[in-house]
Amino acid sequence: MTTDKVLxxxxxxxAEAAIRGGARLYFGYPITPxxxxxxxxxxxxxxxxxxxxxxxxxxxxxxxxxGAGAAGGTVFISSSSPGIALMQEGMSFxxxxxxxxxxxxxxxxxxxIGGIQPGQADYxxxxxxxxxxxxxxxxxxxxxxxxxxDLLYEGTELAQYWRNPIMILADGMIGQMMEPxxxxxxxxxxxxxxxxxxxxxxCTGYADxxxxxxxxxxxxLRMQPEKLEEHVEKLFAKYALAEKELCRxxxxxLQGAEVVFVAFGTTARICxxxxxxxxxxxxxxxxxxxxxxxxxxxxxxxxxxxxxTKAVISTELSMGQMLTDVQIALNGRLxxxxxxxxxxxVPTSPEVAARAKAVLEGLK
Amino acid sequence: xxxxxxxxxxxxxxxxxxxxxxxxxxxxxxxxxxxxEMGDLGNTIGVAPIGCSVMAHQYMNVDMCEAAHGRAPAVAxxxxxxxxxxxxxxxxxDGDLASIGTGEIIHAAVRGEKFTTFFINNGxxxxxxxxxxxxxxxxxxxxxxxxxxxxxxxxxxVKMSEMIATIDGAVYVERVALDSPxxxxxxxxxVRKAFELQKQGKGFTxxxxxxxxxxxxxxxxxxxxxWVRNNVMAYYPLGVIKDAKEExxx
Amino acid sequence: xRAFKLVFRPEKCKGCELCRSVCPKDVIGMSPQVNAKGYHPxxxxxxxxxxxxQSCALMCPDGAIAIYQLEEGDQ
Numbered sequence: 001m002t003t004d005k006v007l008x009x010x011x012x013x014x015a016e017a018a019i020r021g022g023a024r025l026y027f028g029y030p031i032t033p034x035x036x037x038x039x040x041x042x043x044x045x046x047x048x049x050x051x052x053x054x055x056x057x058x059x060x061x062x063x064x065x066x067g068a069g070a071a072g073g074t075v076f077i078s079s080s081s082p083g084i085a086l087m088q089e090g091m092s093f094x095x096x097x098x099x100x101x102x103x104x105x106x107x108x109x110x111x112x113i114g115g116i117q118p119g120q121a122d123y124x125x126x127x128x129x130x131x132x133x134x135x136x137x138x139x140x141x142x143x144x145x146x147x148x149x150d151l152l153y154e155g156t157e158l159a160q161y162w163r164n165p166i167m168i169l170a171d172g173m174i175g176q177m178m179e180p181x182x183x184x185x186x187x188x189x190x191x192x193x194x195x196x197x198x199x200x201x202x203c204t205g206y207a208d209x210x211x212x213x214x215x216x217x218x219x220x221l222r223m224q225p226e227k228l229e230e231h232v233e234k235l236f237a238k239y240a241l242a243e244k245e246l247c248r249x250x251x252x253x254l255q256g257a258e259v260v261f262v263a264f265g266t267t268a269r270i271c272x273x274x275x276x277x278x279x280x281x282x283x284x285x286x287x288x289x290x291x292x293x294x295x296x297x298x299x300x301x302x303x304x305x306x307x308x309t310k311a312v313i314s315t316e317l318s319m320g321q322m323l324t325d326v327q328i329a330l331n332g333r334l335x336x337x338x339x340x341x342x343x344x345x346v347p348t349s350p351e352v353a354a355r356a357k358a359v360l361e362g363l364k
Numbered sequence: 365x366x367x368x369x370x371x372x373x374x375x376x377x378x379x380x381x382x383x384x385x386x387x388x389x390x391x392x393x394x395x396x397x398x399x400x401e402m403g404d405l406g407n408t409i410g411v412a413p414i415g416c417s418v419m420a421h422q423y424m425n426v427d428m429c430e431a432a433h434g435r436a437p438a439v440a441x442x443x444x445x446x447x448x449x450x451x452x453x454x455x456x457x458d459g460d461l462a463s464i465g466t467g468e469i470i471h472a473a474v475r476g477e478k479f480t481t482f483f484i485n486n487g488x489x490x491x492x493x494x495x496x497x498x499x500x501x502x503x504x505x506x507x508x509x510x511x512x513x514x515x516x517x518x519x520x521x522v523k524m525s526e527m528i529a530t531i532d533g534a535v536y537v538e539r540v541a542l543d544s545p546x547x548x549x550x551x552x553x554x555v556r557k558a559f560e561l562q563k564q565g566k567g568f569t570x571x572x573x574x575x576x577x578x579x580x581x582x583x584x585x586x587x588x589x590x591w592v593r594n595n596v597m598a599y600y601p602l603g604v605i606k607d608a609k610e611e612x613x614x
Numbered sequence: 615x616r617a618f619k620l621v622f623r624p625e626k627c628k629g630c631e632l633c634r635s636v637c638p639k640d641v642i643g644m645s646p647q648v649n650a651k652g653y654h655p656x657x658x659x660x661x662x663x664x665x666x667x668q669s670c671a672l673m674c675p676d677g678a679i680a681i682y683q684l685e686e687g688d689q
Contacts, residue, residue, distance in 0.1 A: 025442070025445055025446065027442065051445040053441065053445065053475075055438070055471075056438075056467050056468065056470075056471035057467060059435065059438070059467070059468070060435075060438045060441075060467065060468055060471060061438075063431065063432060063435035063438035063439050063442070063468070064438045064439070064441050064442035064445075065442060066429075066431075066432075066435075066438075066439055066442060067411070067429060067431075067438065067439030067440060067441065067442025067443040067444075068442030068443065068445050068446050069442070070429045070439070070442075070443065071409065071429070071442065071443040071445075071446035071447055072446060073442070073445065073446035075442075089432055090432065090435075093432050097430070192446065192447060192448075192449075195446070203409045203427040203428065203429050203443065204409070204427065204447060204450070205406055205407045205408055205409055205426070205427055205447070205450045205451075206405075206406045206426070206427055207406025207407050208406075211406070212373075212405065212406070212425050212426075215425060215426065215427060215428075216427050216428075217421045217422075217427070217428045217429070217430070218428075218429040218430065219412075219421060219428075219429070219430035220430060221418055221419070221430055223419075365619060365682035365683065365684055365685060365688050366682060366683045366685055367680065367681070367682050367683075368618070368666060368668065368681050368682065368683050369668050369671040369672075369679070369680055369681040370680045371677035371680065372677075375677055379625075379626060379651075379676070380675075380676065382675065382676075383628075384628035384629055384630035384653065385628070385630030385631070385632055385675065386675055387675060388675065389674075389675025389676050389677070390672075390673065390674075390675050393675075393677060544636065544673075545636055545667075545668070545669035545672040545673060548672045548673065549672065578630075584631075585630040585631060585632050586631060586632065586635045589632070589635075
């Protein structure tokens with residue numbers, strides 16, 4: 001681990017973290033607010049023996065990623081909300097064919113072309129899956145550049161371990177801001193002739209493996225419903241394990257809190273400030289910060305101090321998308337309110353604090 | 365007894381799902397024969413499309429990756445980046461390549477991707493039940509052009525090979541047919557040429573096969589071959605459309 | 615004079631008759647039997663007329679035909 005911290009722009013730090021994590025293939029298409037990622041990759045990947053391709057579209061990019069992943073490569077892609085929407089067909093294929101991929105959504109306001117300011121309105125898109133069929137994608141939402149760097153660095157391995165796309169959801173704020181980060185060391189990268197042995201499902205040409213009895217096919221087609229059902233059941237047994245192992249969150253000041261915010265990414269930082277403001281005003285507020293959005297950290301809600309807490313507030317840059325998951329997690333144990341801005345608007349901490357007071361007032 | 369023709373080891377023993385007389389089986393076989401003759405079956409990664417040949421990965425006895433509809437050239441581009449020393453090909457029908465996947469095929473050619481595309485042009489959507497393709501001829505009936513394709517409504521059939529030949533990154537483009545033993549021999553030569561150029565790292569290569577769909581054309585397999593000769597070849601003439609090396613020398 | 619033997623795999627044949635349509639010597643006919651798929655498979659009806667041109671095997675979409683050249687001592 002290098003010890004010195006460097007000041008980096010979020011998007012550039014994301015790209016560097018993916019390279020250090022072992023990603024040597026990047027396929028992308030420019031879109032604000034993440035275009036620094038493909039720019040950085042085009043410049044830096046060739047220096048590490050990697051490949052950057054500027055795809056003709058996000059459709060092209062996700063399918064190049066699928067091909068490279070199916071061939072045993074370690075692949076990273078990034079885009080922003082409408083671009084991620086275009087990639088959903090590919091995500092469904094990757095999940096069914098169990099092809100690993102590290103993907104990043106530096107999200108902005110929507111719907112449609114929306115705007116280019118930060119948003120979290122892709123919550124449903126990334127946690128529910130915008131593609132067809134039964135599948136799941138683990139999603140992690142960092143609230144600082146350092147956390148994003150660490151998640152991306154780990155993400156290359158998680159994708160290979162789970163043989164599934166792993167999504168990092170960072171809003172445009174985290175992509176565009178600068179923070180000091182500690183960059184991890186470079187992970188070793190398998191050579192092309194080592195891939196067939198390491199990734200025992202990847203298409204590498206069977207000459208590497210002794211003969212056509214070891215032929216490999218990467219596919220999602222299953223014409224017989226019995227076979228398709230069996231395959232989907234197998235995928236969901238894997239997702240059930242992932243649900244246990246990939247659940248991540250942080251809690252702050254839950255003991256004795258009157259009100260608890262639930263917030264991820266940039267919004268969690270704002271809520272942390274709002275908690276301090278409320279404390280100054282004599283209101284004790286806590287925070288649940290989901291790091292994994294799928295699996296959603298339901299168990300974090302068991303840590304709430306139900307003797308003191310009167311309400312939980314889902315705080316989002318969207319119109320109450322995470323709210324649904326908060327309601328499911330609480331299962332009626334407490335009233336749930338929404339504090340939101342959308343369309344690229346970001347609430348200030350006094351706004352959030354005021355909303356919390358209003359919610360508490362309304363309960364009286 | 366000395367064998368003078370045996371079924372290639374490049375094909376699996378699985379019976380194909382293709383209709384009787386469908387020329388997909390011929391195209392599959394000659395591609396695999398060439399790879400076997402070149403000693404490259406074990407060094408090849410193929411990409412199967414969506415369409416009638418969606419199950420090509422069950423028949424072609426090489427490592428195979430299935431692609432979403434039209435995206436095979438993007439998938440092959442990704443595979444190529446991981447294995448620059450392997451033989452890579454896509455096998456795509458006219459709906460896949462000439463309609464939904466036009467963006468992917470054009471830009472693969474633009475990048476001069478070092479893989480080979482086999483384009484099966486039978487002028488119809490076979491798998492979904494005989495709908496009009498971008499390559500359906502004027503006047504040809506399909507389930508979505510029941511009075512015959514109209515130029516006013518649908519435009520003229522697209523000539524993908526000619527279009528791709530205009531792109532610098534495409535080094536070899538040839539249109540062949542599978543209607544007769546002589547043309548099949550020529551098709552096999554074209555397949556070999558494309559694979560050789562790919563292995564020399566020259567650039568993108570594409571072989572278009574004029575193919576049949578007896579079932580959806582409503583013809584016997586033998587009549588379908590005659591239809592290719594008498595109608596399809598008039599609009600889609602056979603021959604080398606682009607040979608960058610020959611043009612360079614000329 | 616060279617002699618050839620056509621070997622059909624009736625279980626692979628779909629009875630499309632493409633092989634028969636291109637045979638220059640009318641060697642091939644369709645069997646009155648049906649195979650497991652329900653087709654009348656191609657068969658050699660005039661084996662001795664085969665000139666080994668391979669047209670039938672080239673046209674066969676289903677890998678149902680192999681051709682051998684008879685050597686001395688072959689039956």
